[in-house]
């Protein structure tokens with residue numbers, strides 16, 4: 001550029017007069033442009049976590065506050081008051097976006113239109129201009145957010161973020177649990193539908209509630225579906241031993257079942273009589289043995305024993 005014979009060779013040889021520099025006065029002009037940009041609306045769709053959105057807005061607010069008061073610049077972690085301020089700003093933005101006409105009417109007339117769906121909630125604007133549910137719990141000794149929950153619209157991204165936040169906070173709880181927790185602070189229009197929709201979208205819940213396919217059971221056997229004499233068709237299975245706690249009086253009932261060889265009837269009767277004499281726990285007046293012949297005895301083909 002400054003080589004000899006080049007396009008700008010004349011400029012390289014000229015000396016800049018120093019007095020001209022001294023005489024020139026430089027003016028510093030600061031332009032301050034105030035735009036009514038929707039910065040909350042710009043940030044909202046960029047985050048899928050309510051907590052993260054809250055913190056980003058809080059950091060933005062701190063940046064603005066630090067510029068406004070350079071003598072008190074804060075650089076440490078976020079305080080609870082800053083997070084609460086960010087929360088209020090987000091809620092006010094969403095409510096103004098969705099319920100703009102209703103809030104205008106409320107500010108003008110002190111109540112919303114009778115045609116509005118919000119009229120049943122008796123809404124009002126609090127000190128931070130947040131739309132809250134009125135109701136009759138003004139004298140209850142509970143936190144303000146519980147007495148007068150914040151009104152949130154049904155179909156808005158911030159509502160989905162709030163519900164998802166509570167769903168994760170309560171360890172992927174069901175719709176009733178999430179609804180109960182949400183109503184401590186928010187009043188979502190058609191909340192049950194919104195909560196179910198969020199839970200349905202949750203991948204973790206979908207994986208855990210997935211039902212395994214089951215084998216189709218076969219037909220019931222003939223002995224179980226046709227009527228017959230008692231014990232004519234019986235089944236055996238392995239179970240026990242049973243722990244029986246003996247008690248005095250009529251509190252305990254002991255039932256004993258004995259399987260004997262059906263071919264030797266005399267031995268069977270002798271065995272039963274001997275056992276009853278020794279005592280099975282039966283009272284004397286019930287020592288009557290009835291013998292039933294078993295035509296069919298089935299087992300589970302050795303599955304359990």
Ligand SMILES: [Zn+2]
Pocket residue numbers: 167172173199202203204205206
């Ligand atoms: Zn879940």
